[in-house]
Amino acid sequence: MRIGQLARETGVSVRLLRYYEEQGLLAAERTPGGQRVYADDAPATVRRIRTLLDAGLPTRVIREVLDCVCGSDAEVEPCLSPMLREQLQGIEERIARLEGSRRSLARLLTPLA
Template sequence: MKIGELSRETGVNPRLLRYYEEQGLLVSRRVGRGHRRYADDAPMVVAHIRALLAAGLPTSVIREVLPCVEGPGPALEHCAGPALRERLDGIDDKIATLRTARTALAGLLATTERSP
């Protein structure tokens, strides 16, 4: 399938499809005059990429877990677990840091509201 066909079928801009390819998430082969051709399963791969992006994963992590994706779901095999756990732990750490900063900022704001 050509890039325009893949774009229409998935609703993803061709520029973004090329970016996915640059990031090692999507594979194409080059045919006459260097035109990209994608495999028949490319729409499902793009759907997996979009689902993983929607979960807040950066492309570097997606590249790591994409081989662990099964079916149209996507359903993830156990091999995705360590990368996902590491990412979730990082998010939890950021949330804790933000909560601490919020508490400190709220305390500072409270002191300004008590002043005449």
């Protein structure tokens, strides 16, 4: 399947598909003319990438776990649980910092009594 067809089928832009390839998340063969040709399972791979990105995982982590996704787009092998828990903890820590920033900013905006 060519890149335009993959983009239409997945709703992901051609530019983003190229980025996924640059990041080592998606593989393509090249025709003699240099055009990208993707395997039949590429749409499922793109959906998995989108699911993992939506979960807040950076592409460097997705590259490590993508081959361990099994079944549906969101199921991963149990051996990945520690890595995913670590990612979740990082997200929770960032949320806590943002909530602290929000409280501080709200205090600054509270009129002095």
